[in-house]
Amino acid sequence: MTSLPEILAAATPMENGLRMEIPASWMQGRTAYGGVSSAMALHAAQQLTPDLPPLRSAQVSFVGPLAGGVDVTARLLRRGKNAAWVQADVTSEAGLGLAATFVFVRDMESKVAHKEAPAPDFPLPDPDTVTYKGPKDFFIHNFELVDDRSDARGKSEWLRWVRLDEREGLDPMVHLIAVADALPPAAFKLIGGPAPVSSMTWLCNLLTPEPRTRDGWWLLRAVSEYAANGCSSQTMAIWNADGEPIATQMQSVALFV
Template sequence: MSFPAILAAASKTATGFDAHVPEDWLQGRTAYGGLSAALALESARTIADGLPPMRSAQVSFVGPLSGDVSVSSRILRQGRNATWVSSEVQSEGKVGLAATFVFMGPMESELHLNDAGAPDDTIAVDDAVIIPSDKGPGFISNFDLRHSLPRADERQPQMNRWARVRDRSGLDPMVELVLIADAMPPGVMPLFDSWRPISSMTWLINLLTPAPVTTDGWWQLRARGTYAEKGCSSQDMSVWNAAGEPIAAGMQSIAIFG
């Protein structure tokens, strides 16, 4: 069941909507984090008319979410330039995700800084090696994935991939981006000698443009581990479009069991 189909089947409520998370969107015993965050954003962006684009999100993965879920949102503050909206996703009456979104329109500025271009050795999408969708967590089947960098000579705490949502029909561009931006294993995964359980705890994502666009749905994702001690890993995350333009930057905290 695609994400657009999940939204189409959702039932509106006074503060959001009720939806169902099918098994092919699960990551272990909980919903894939990008799906839960995208549900929260879909609710937040429709809470008021005329909201500007979403520019930043702070997401906490509080507990497991699966099956029937309830998504609700409320405005925290609406100023002249920015609006803060809080969203929750609940399952069986318990909060599984809590998020705060900031919606803000463009403003005039004399400051121009952009040094976040895509890696120089990026492999073109058409030449990139396809990653099979029948391996890994079940939610992977909803994406097309390819390796975007040459294989490194030594193991590094970094992973780069091309990614595309297979069915993105009718999706708001910001919702599509949030849906796909978390579709990476932890950056420290290449350092593992064997598989071990992991769990995302928090995620901060900043949109670097009010209008994310790319070619044929392809985005390049990077997860780069910067720290891992005592079962906690911190990583930087980046998203570029097919032209190599920076689209989003983020940070995530991940629990590593073992």
């Protein structure tokens, strides 16, 4: 039980949620990869009621470390005519590790149709492209990766094609949330290499009610717009294989250097 579909399938019901297991292969240091713990929280939120509208926004706080057995609870905060707010928490023996608010909103007719999020110029990997997987004892080994290493990128910009290895049967939104945090903090480029950092908050706004791509590939970008006094604020975005904008994001990162 190491892939995300297997983790979700093995979840056992409990009062107000699900009990799940985070395997060592999804860890990043002393805590789980934020994308997998957020995907688990979303999965539990989706189980509350079968008629939730599409996810439109995820607001996540990374409160503490998560590892091993966890309890994922969810409760409905409010249900209106067009939208529903669901709170989901992930706790382990160490206490609360993740607190998320998911906002589900149905499509509505609007006279406004403004789309201005062109994809960066970084071609989709072809079948002959050499991909990178990362070390086996680290969460990134669950993905295929292709980084843009050109000098054209800004000094604090990271651009990467990402594909989740095991994705069969995943809900499209759960799949996307699991992938969406698969970039290192962009401030790594300013630091000059790996360093002790910790994501604190993450906001992901979905631009489509049903995220889809080809061959599992997603293009992720992160740009640190401010890094000082031990904190970095970065903007992020996701496009599918056809260059269509899928999500915009923002993240706050603590820098212990």
